[in-house]
Amino acid sequence: MTLLRRNSSVKSILEMAKTAGIIIIGDEILKGHTQDTNSFFLSKLLHTSGLVVKRTTIIGDDIDEIAHEMRVFAEKYDYVFTSGGIGPTHDDKTFDAAAVAFNEKLCPNETMVGLCKKYFGEGPMDSPKMKMALIPESAVLHFGVDPNSGESYKYPLVAIRNMFMFPGIPTLLEKQAKSLIHLFESNDEFAVERLLIKEGEIAIADVLRSCQDKFSASGVSVGSYPDITNNYYKVKVIIESKHSDASQAAKEYIVNSLPQKAVVEHYVENPVTLQGDDVYRCPRFPTNLRNKVDKSIDIIKESLGRYKMHQLCVAFNGGKDCTALLHLVYAVLCKELKESPNSMSCLYIKYVNPFEEIENFMEKSVTTYRLDLISVEGKVKEALKTLKSDRPQITGIFMGTRSTDPYSSNLESFSPTDPGWPDYMRINPLLEWTYHDVWEFVRILSLPYCMLYDLGYTSLGGRENTKKNEKLKYINENKVVSYRPAYTLQDEKFERNGRL
Structure with a gap:
């Protein structure tokens, strides 16, 4: 009896919620020529609007196949959403398929005819110019409204029965769906x-x-x-x-x-969206780290007083120190510029044989921070010569150097390059930081970092001169050799234990 009541209860709750099905139309999706993002967007939007998306399908440009899916979905779900197949060419078949699915004729719609004439020019009804004016006879038009201007969008959403037919272009679909969400929004909330x-x-x-x-x-x-x-x-x-x-x-x-501490607390999904508030106002920084962060902020602010933005760049190679540095500089720029910085210059001195994990992390970081990446392969001195030639306007470089790094004990916050080197001002906001400071900063703020650090590496170079740190090695419960993450290293004097 308990099992029956349980199943009955679940069923009644599910039946109360409105359901939806999504049909993505286009040979280009099935062939891999175009990546579908519309199903992801619609699924997320509909779910937050109280609808249960039960199924998504992708089909090609075949009228009978499209019509079949439309009929099945329309009978099975409260709402159906299609994407793609709307346009002036021979392979745009969504309206034709809808007419077949619901046994209707394609008829010129007066409003659609007017729009086609306005934007494409005069033409016979069987011409490409008028193709989008032919819609199923019972179809209705819904015009979304631009929330910024208050004006109606130029192209309407065409609907028939419980089916809404969106264009396949993501920007158009997203605008229409957001502006017309009231048509299919459910009172249910999850x-x-x-x-x-x-x-x-x-x-x-x-x-x-x-x-x-x-x-x-x-x-x-x-x-x-x-x-x-x-x-x-x-x-x-x-x-x-x-x-x-x-x-x-x-x-x-x-x-x-679950075991104690198995659940992650205070996690931030995307720290850059905080635009520096995490760095400036984090209540979880210990006093010692807070003081060092504030001093680093002052150094970065001073550099902005000495140099114009186009004269500065950040040295970033995917390592832990420059990961902390990059976020610090980003935070200060957000606060000083009062907006997110756009195209911050970043110098990547690339090893001849880099780790794939570093390359992947660099790629993600470029997107996350919207970096203008200057990638140079080879030794540091030669890379700086290349930078001087290619970007002569750059005169100051933010470095993630700490005083405990090799040859760095005598550096100051602002240190010119040595004689015989290309002329740059090395800006060192992290000089007084320790290994543990860096990791505390990175992990308190939930900053993404190169995954190699979770696999036992504590200092990263190229493949030929970097190995896992033996100080992190242990035998796990399955008697397999494993390595703890870099941030668990107790004695930071062994930080470079994995560098050859």
């Missing part, structure tokens, strides 16, 4: 709780299964999503229901069932 777990899925599988069994009668759904590249957690757990009390209770059950 109470969502999130947990970030340091353990892998195998270690938490029994707890999650137990939670699902315990709370399924309340309509709770528990999902786990592994992330093998994140520096702070291994699994993201999403707990959802239509009742906040049920979601919260399930979350507490999982937390109490």
